[in-house]
Amino acid sequence: MQIRLTGLTAAAIGAGSLFPAAAGAQTLNLSIDIPRLRVAEYHKPYVAVWLEKQSATPHTLSVWYDVDKRGGEGTKWLRDIRQWWRTSGRGMTFPADGVSGATRAPGTQKLQLVAGRGAMPRLTPGEYTLVVEAAREVGGREMVRIPFSWNGKAASGTRAGSTELGTVTFTLKR
């Protein structure tokens, strides 16, 4: 787990008013395959994970980028995760507690988010889309969208990317 979860501050950011609090510890388990690419120059992709709900402000869950670059220089290329940047990122300040994380290597990357902690809001029942977008330096960019209904109990979904992302799978339970 490379995501920094720093308790209260993060919870303040995470608990958006657009996702009103509901009882129960909802847990999102997310698995993202980052493909191993045979290219001359490889850089681990910048990845953003966010939730969309109809007529609600999109909510960023996690962003992987060069967090440790001097002088916050890693933020310069966040705009290349272009749909996320337009949808949510450009209104945020970086590093963002509970959201910012280092880039991850090719392979299956796991992420567990618990509602009310870090960037994970408590979800009210409704129609959602989980979105994962990856942009790679000197490489391509791809977005995978997984729509789902949240009934308050359980939801899951899988979609596969074709270039910059492999299979993205999630389960959401309370």
Next chain:
Amino acid sequence: MYLRKPLIAAAAVAAIAAPAALAHRMWLLPSSTTLSGTDNWVTVDAAVSNDLFYFDHQPLRAVPAVTQPDGSEGKVENHSVGRYRATFDVHLTQQGTYRVAVVNQGVFGSYKLNGETKMLPRGTTTATLAVAIPAGATDVQTSESFARNEIFVTQGAPTGTVFKPTGKGLELVPVTHPNDLVAGEAATFQFLLNGKPGANLYVTAIPGGSRYRDALKQMDLRTDAQGKVSVTWPEPGMYWLNVTPNAPRIDGEGPGAGGARSPGAGQRPAGSTGGAMPRGPRVSYTTTLEVLAP
């Protein structure tokens, strides 16, 4: 061409001051329009050319004015004028939308003195016009221009301070922010002419990269009664957008040909010098817009 023959030569020399009336297009091309982080630089190419956006004709020599997101004046750095283009940098240290603008105001024209036709000197403005025309001059012909060419660049989330209208010439008021454009989506802009909604303005949008295709892919649009125009961007890329009250003159009608005139042409702003003035003010607005892929 609204200008009579003798003026064409003068206008060709003063290309930067009369972009709208000439075939050449004046443009500012930023290295980025959408930026993340807190400390970025944007470099801009500034040129006058036919093909968009290829610098192969004349540089746009004027040093632009930078307005920062908080409304204060910014700085143009490393300004350099080359044979075909000028370049300069803008250091972005604030969050929000910056404006980089070149505004050209001037009067072109000629008069007769002692039977000889003389051109108004370059750089003549409405303020200096009375001095520029000597006593005893006859057949005074002038044509005013107010050309605004500006671009917008946003670091972080887009803001609106730089769009506060000045009430002079043509100005853009965003309905859609010019740094929030995506291919396939419609964007709406409002244009003001001297501070009031500019109805029935001619809006031209041309995608860049014209050297490598046969069709210009020009979109010809008009503003509605509120001065609004909606553009749906067919593909991502840089677009040159030009707005003017004057109907495009059809080539071959000849200099000074009557033809159809837009309602705006021929109307002269109050306070302008009287006399034999057959031309309406040449007002234009030009911007370069970056449209991102969805």
